[in-house]
Amino acid sequence: MEGLNEKPLTALMRPDKAALSLAEYERAGGYQALRKALKLAPVEIQRVVKESNLRGRGGAGFNTGMKWSFVPMDSDGTKYLIANADEMEPGTFKDRMLLEGNPHQLIEGMIISAFAIVATEAYIFLRWEYALASERMSKALSEARAKGYLGRDIFSSGFSLDIKLHVSAGRYICGEETALLNALEGRRAVPRAKPPFPQVSGLWGRPTVVNNVETLSNVPHIIANGDEWYRGLSRSKDGGTKIYGVSGKVKRPGLWELPMGTTIGEILEEHAGGMREGLKLRCLIPGGASTEFLTEEHYSVKMDFDSVMEAGSRMGTGTMIAVDDKTCPVGVLRNLEQFFAQESCGWCTPCREGLPWVEKTLSAIEEGRAKPGDLEVLEMHGTSLWIGRTYCALAPGAMEPLRSGLKLFRSDFERHIKEKGCPYKAH
Amino acid sequence: MLSHEEKIEIEEELKGAPFKRAASIDALKVVQRHRGWVDDQGLKDVAVMLEMTPSELDSVATFYNLIFRRPVGSHVILVCNTITCWMMGCDSLLKRLTERLGVPLGATSADGGFTLLPVPCLGACDQSPVMMVDGKLYGGLTPEKVDEVLKEHGWKG
Ligand SMILES: Cc1cc2nc3c(=O)[nH]c(=O)nc-3n(C[C@H](O)[C@H](O)[C@H](O)COP(=O)(O)O)c2cc1C
Ligand code: SF4
Numbered sequence A: 001m002e003g004l005n006e007k008p009l010t011a012l013m014r015p016d017k018a019a020l021s022l023a024e025y026e027r028a029g030g031y032q033a034l035r036k037a038l039k040l041a042p043v044e045i046q047r048v049v050k051e052s053n054l055r056g057r058g059g060a061g062f063n064t065g066m067k068w069s070f071v072p073m074d075s076d077g078t079k080y081l082i083a084n085a086d087e088m089e090p091g092t093f094k095d096r097m098l099l100e101g102n103p104h105q106l107i108e109g110m111i112i113s114a115f116a117i118v119a120t121e122a123y124i125f126l127r128w129e130y131a132l133a134s135e136r137m138s139k140a141l142s143e144a145r146a147k148g149y150l151g152r153d154i155f156s157s158g159f160s161l162d163i164k165l166h167v168s169a170g171r172y173i174c175g176e177e178t179a180l181l182n183a184l185e186g187r188r189a190v191p192r193a194k195p196p197f198p199q200v201s202g203l204w205g206r207p208t209v210v211n212n213v214e215t216l217s218n219v220p221h222i223i224a225n226g227d228e229w230y231r232g233l234s235r236s237k238d239g240g241t242k243i244y245g246v247s248g249k250v251k252r253p254g255l256w257e258l259p260m261g262t263t264i265g266e267i268l269e270e271h272a273g274g275m276r277e278g279l280k281l282r283c284l285i286p287g288g289a290s291t292e293f294l295t296e297e298h299y300s301v302k303m304d305f306d307s308v309m310e311a312g313s314r315m316g317t318g319t320m321i322a323v324d325d326k327t328c329p330v331g332v333l334r335n336l337e338q339f340f341a342q343e344s345c346g347w348c349t350p351c352r353e354g355l356p357w358v359e360k361t362l363s364a365i366e367e368g369r370a371k372p373g374d375l376e377v378l379e380m381h382g383t384s385l386w387i388g389r390t391y392c393a394l395a396p397g398a399m400e401p402l403r404s405g406l407k408l409f410r411s412d413f414e415r416h417i418k419e420k421g422c423p424y425k426a427h
Numbered sequence B: 001m002l003s004h005e006e007k008i009e010i011e012e013e014l015k016g017a018p019f020k021r022a023a024s025i026d027a028l029k030v031v032q033r034h035r036g037w038v039d040d041q042g043l044k045d046v047a048v049m050l051e052m053t054p055s056e057l058d059s060v061a062t063f064y065n066l067i068f069r070r071p072v073g074s075h076v077i078l079v080c081n082t083i084t085c086w087m088m089g090c091d092s093l094l095k096r097l098t099e100r101l102g103v104p105l106g107a108t109s110a111d112g113g114f115t116l117l118p119v120p121c122l123g124a125c126d127q128s129p130v131m132m133v134d135g136k137l138y139g140g141l142t143p144e145k146v147d148e149v150l151k152e153h154g155w156k157g
Helices: A021-025 A030-038 A042-051 A064-069 A094-101 A104-114 A131-147 A179-184 A213-225 A228-233 A264-271 A307-310 A329-343 A348-366 A374-384 A393-408 A410-420 B004-015 B018-037 B042-048 B054-061 B083-087 B090-101 B143-152
Strands: A078-084 A121-126 A162-167 A208-212 A241-248 A254-259 A281-285 A317-324 B074-078 B116-118 B129-135 B136-138
Touching: A021 A104, A021 A281, A021 B136, A030 A104, A030 A329, A042 A064, A042 A213, A042 A228, A042 A393, A042 A410, A064 A208, A064 B042, A078 A104, A078 A179, A078 A213, A094 A104, A094 A131, A094 A213, A094 A241, A104 A121, A104 A131, A104 A317, A121 A131, A121 A179, A121 B143, A131 B136, A179 A208, A179 A317, A208 A213, A213 A228, A241 A264, A241 B083, A254 A264, A264 A281, A264 A317, A317 B074, A317 B083, A329 A348, A329 A393, A329 A410, A348 A410, A374 A393, A374 A410, B004 B018, B004 B042, B018 B042, B018 B054, B042 B054, B074 B083, B074 B090, B083 B090, B090 B116, B090 B143
Parallel strands: A078 A121, A078 A208, A121 A162, A241 A317, B074 B116
Antiparallel strands: A241 A254, A281 A317, B074 B129, B129 B136
């Protein structure tokens, strides 16, 4: 039987998709991990989480326990924990399910994680468009406060914490953790220079940890069952399960909690049902818009951070976008770069000026107005907006699909240029 | 002048803020909730409460796409035009919407009823193509369903 032992994050969720109430969550064992955690030393929690091989689900895959260990433990004064619920990476919709379906799982994960770094204030940074999640989170927070699970002296442990819900006002860049800090401080959400890293100097200059919603939702299960159990859930080196998703013209778009390291082919064919009748897979973007294209050749690649990296892309958020053979790959890239150009925060020149240039060049090619040298212009940006050339990872992220697309769809680009327009439009 | 309710709500936001400016986005949202958008006078009045200069506050307001610094219609339609929805046919929804409302993307219908805005990925890609009207999500859309949604929100075309 599939249960908490195979799918800890989602097994409890209700089939009607209503949020689990506090009473339902507790009946299934909820908030027991918190009771256990508050009896441990904070550094012990850090150690267990580190050894569980939980890697950040926001996209970069940094070991969570390790990230926490950079927080100074001897400092007095306020420290902060922030749940990143800004989910705006195109093609990504996994945190929405966790927020709407089991808000107390996130709250419990946040209290334990805050205790692990001895943070006494916490925020959930939620995108405005997640209105249903906002309603359900507010309700769950009130329930937890009423029971004394949030507030002063939780379970007579001496540890106090409140969680505030901050509903954002748009812009993809707010999800970048240092831009998020500026947004929470009421400023323009431009990223900050690192170092100093937020763990040392974050919100209002205080030590701060920012973790993704899915990352934090895993924490209660690790504490309840131990690091060995957590590693055992996985089919690869990274611990745990992963919420994978597929969108596009597949038979059954959706989300599935599966062992970390499930192969791309299994997710696409068995869970998403493969492409719709009459369509073939042209390529897939494995983990949100800012990852390199893969193809059917990569069906045997395991979806975990290291394996997808070895295959030349990134697992990112683990929610794939399947592109069918009737969709124009130049059009796909144009749409992606339009998004990135629009969402550039404008802080640094290569990104602010370069992305609109990329977008215009792709539009020209798609619409049959290409000029000689346009492909070279695109290639040049692949270098000048690459890692280390810009202030944050938005621009290199935008270049990941572009660089791989230029290689993979070379003949499509050339056909557009030769035929002065999009050959797929005829369909 | 800020209304009595607006002032009280902004003061409420200020209570939870370690520094006044931390409440700037929430305070702007209060004004927008009451007026539909943030007008120049509203912005100046909020700036006074937050001890910021109006241009400082405006630099924050104009950064965020969901703080409206121009008037919007009674209903705001946000249509996802990012990758999955683009592949799943959001252009046909946008075509229908611009025809029905008689305005291009980014504009408000002549009767002041609807403002039509593009929005990046709404995080509901399994229900694609999707749009949001006044905070409510609609998925699995077709041009025909778009008509129904418009009618649900009082469109009389
Ligand atoms: C442009 C940009 C947008 C991002 N958006 C998000 C987001 O919406 N949610 C998220 O969890 N992480 C996002 N990230 C990653 C965060 O900066 C950060 O790495 C993450 O929240 C850390 O959490 P984790 O260690 O649990 O993965 C984004 C990064 C960049 C560069
Ligand atoms: S890379 Fe782009 S998004 Fe990042 S800081 Fe520079 S301008 Fe802003």
